Amino acid sequence: MVNTMKRTYSEINEKIRKRKAVVLTAEEVIDVVNDKGIKGAAEEVDVVTTGTFGAMCSSGAFLNFGHSDPPIRMANISLNGVQAYGGLAAVDTYIGATQMTDKKGGGYGGGHVIEDLVAGKKIHLVASGPGTDCYTRKSIETTVSLSTMNEAYMYNPRNVYQNYAAATNSTDKTLHTYLGKLLPNFKNVTYSSAGQLSPLMNDPHLDTTGIGTRIFLGGGEGYVTWSGTQFSTAAEEQNGVPTGSSRTLALIGNLRGMDREFVRGLDIFGYGTSLAVGVGIPIPILNEGVMERCAITDDKIFTHVFDYGIPSRTRPVIGKVSYADLRSGKVEMGGRVMRTSSLSSYKYAKKVAEKLKGWISNDKFQLTIPSLPLPKEGSVKGLR
Amino acid sequence: MMDKKFKLKFNNSNLHESVSYILVSKFDIKPNVLQAKIDGSGGRMILSMRGSEKNIENAISYLESADIVVEEADDIKMDKKRCIDCGSCVSICPTFAFEIDKSTWDVSLDTGKCVACGTCISACPTHAISLKMNL
Numbered sequence A: 001m002v003n004t005m006k007r008t009y010s011e012i013n014e015k016i017r018k019r020k021a022v023v024l025t026a027e028e029v030i031d032v033v034n035d036k037g038i039k040g041a042a043e044e045v046d047v048v049t050t051g052t053f054g055a056m057c058s059s060g061a062f063l064n065f066g067h068s069d070p071p072i073r074m075a076n077i078s079l080n081g082v083q084a085y086g087g088l089a090a091v092d093t094y095i096g097a098t099q100m101t102d103k104k105g106g107g108y109g110g111g112h113v114i115e116d117l118v119a120g121k122k123i124h125l126v127a128s129g130p131g132t133d134c135y136t137r138k139s140i141e142t143t144v145s146l147s148t149m150n151e152a153y154m155y156n157p158r159n160v161y162q163n164y165a166a167a168t169n170s171t172d173k174t175l176h177t178y179l180g181k182l183l184p185n186f187k188n189v190t191y192s193s194a195g196q197l198s199p200l201m202n203d204p205h206l207d208t209t210g211i212g213t214r215i216f217l218g219g220g221e222g223y224v225t226w227s228g229t230q231f232s233t234a235a236e237e238q239n240g241v242p243t244g245s246s247r248t249l250a251l252i253g254n255l256r257g258m259d260r261e262f263v264r265g266l267d268i269f270g271y272g273t274s275l276a277v278g279v280g281i282p283i284p285i286l287n288e289g290v291m292e293r294c295a296i297t298d299d300k301i302f303t304h305v306f307d308y309g310i311p312s313r314t315r316p317v318i319g320k321v322s323y324a325d326l327r328s329g330k331v332e333m334g335g336r337v338m339r340t341s342s343l344s345s346y347k348y349a350k351k352v353a354e355k356l357k358g359w360i361s362n363d364k365f366q367l368t369i370p371s372l373p374l375p376k377e378g379s380v381k382g383l384r
Numbered sequence B: 001m002m003d004k005k006f007k008l009k010f011n012n013s014n015l016h017e018s019v020s021y022i023l024v025s026k027f028d029i030k031p032n033v034l035q036a037k038i039d040g041s042g043g044r045m046i047l048s049m050r051g052s053e054k055n056i057e058n059a060i061s062y063l064e065s066a067d068i069v070v071e072e073a074d075d076i077k078m079d080k081k082r083c084i085d086c087g088s089c090v091s092i093c094p095t096f097a098f099e100i101d102k103s104t105w106d107v108s109l110d111t112g113k114c115v116a117c118g119t120c121i122s123a124c125p126t127h128a129i130s131l132k133m134n135l
C-alpha cells in the first residue's frame, strides 16, 4: 500500500482545540475501516481511543503525609492496617496494591487503601520511628485523607500488559489463581485482556506511544513514564500482534482528579489483593499504517491457554485461542468444550475508551508528542 | 411463573411429610431442595419453588396448616455498585445463572437459576455477591 495520508500531532491538536477532531474508540473504528477501507478511514479519523480495566498488581501510590509537631521519621507505617514502605524520607511512603492487611480474615489490601483515598475516605495512619535528634517523636496515630496530604500520586511500575496468558486446570482440584477460580479437569478457561480495545494491541510496536504520552489513568490524567517491568518483545506475532505477554508500561498520575469508578481494590481469593485500574491511551492517526493497526479485531488476536495445574515457571500450553472465541463464552480444545470468563472488565474498558473520547472531543485533553521512544526490543530473565 | 426460595422448619410430627411430592402433585410447583439438615428432633430445609404466584401462596398455606414453619429465605444478591462486570463469576456457576449481555458487556444474575452452591462468592474479586442461606 502506498502510504499517502500524513497528519501531525499539531494538526490534530489544532482540530481538537476547534472541536473538529474526529475521535472514535478502537471498537467503533472497526466498522469505519470495514466500510471505507484503511485509506478512507485514515483520512476521516484523527484519533482512536483505547481502554482497558483489569487487575494490575504492579500498581501503587507515593504519598507524603506532611510533618507532625514534633516531627517523626516514620519507619513502620500502616494505612488502615496495611503496611506501607518505610524506607523513604521521613513522611514519604509508597503503598503497593498487593500488600495485604495485617488483620485476620484479609479481604483488604493496598489496592483498597488507594481506592478509599481516591473516594475521599479517611484513612487510619499508624506509624513509628526510631526517634532522632531531628525527629524526636517515636510514634503517631492519626487520620489522613487525600485532602490532608501533600502529594499523592499513583506510580505503577507495570501496567497495560500487551496480551496475557489464558488459564485452565488439568488437576482434580479447584485452583485459586490470580486469573480467578479454575475448576478441576479443564472445566473452564479464564483470561484477562481487553483484546481489540486494549491500548498496546492497537499500537503493537509502540509507534505512537512513548515516554511522556498523556493518557487516561484511573479516571484522571496520567502519563507514560518508562517501559514497564518485564517488558518483552520476544513473543511470536500473528496478524501483527504478539500471541503472549509482551510490552508493558510504567505509568504515573495524580490521585487527585482520579475517579473511584476506575480505581478499584480487588480481593482475588486464594491469591491476595490487587488493584483494578482503568487505563486509556489515545492513538493519533498519523498515517495509514497507524490506522491499519488500530483496526485489529478480537478474531485476529490470539493467546495461549496454559495449564495452571502444573506449578512451574514453564507451564504446559494446552492450545491457542482468539479473543473472539474467549469472549463467546466457550472454547473447544482437544475435544473438550470449556467455559470461559474474564478477570478484566470489557464493559469498563469500553467506558474508559468512551470517556477519553469525550474528553478529546470536548477539548479537555490534548495529545502529547512522546519525549523519547520506548525500547524496540526487550526480553525477560528468570531468577535462579 | 416465578421463582422463590423458602426456609422450612419441620418438627417430629410433620417430618414424614414428603414436601416435594405434595408440591408437584397438588400445586403444580417445581421444587428444588437446595440445602437440608434433618435429625431426630426435626429438620430444616432451603427449598426453591417455581410456579405461579397463586400456586405458591396456596402451597405455603398448606405447609403451614401441616405445622411446617415457612419463611422466605434470603436470596443470593449481586451488588451492582460493587460489581465491575469482570465476568469471573460467569464460567464457574454450575447452573449458568450469570449472563453477559454481548452488546453492553454487563454481567447480570438470574437469581431463579441459582441453587445456592456458593461457588461464585469467593470467585468475585469485589465482594459483590452475597449469599446468606443459613439453615
Ligand code: SF4
Binding pocket: B076, B092, B093, B094, B095, B096, B097, B098, B113, B114, B115, B116, B117, B118, B119, B120, B121, B131
Ligand atoms: S451460588 Fe452457585 S448456583 Fe448460585 S449463582 Fe453462585 S455459583 Fe451459581
Ligand code: SF4
Binding pocket: B078, B082, B083, B084, B085, B086, B087, B088, B089, B090, B107, B123, B124, B125, B126, B127, B128, B129
Ligand atoms: S465476579 Fe463479581 S465483579 Fe465480576 S462480574 Fe461477577 S459479580 Fe461482578
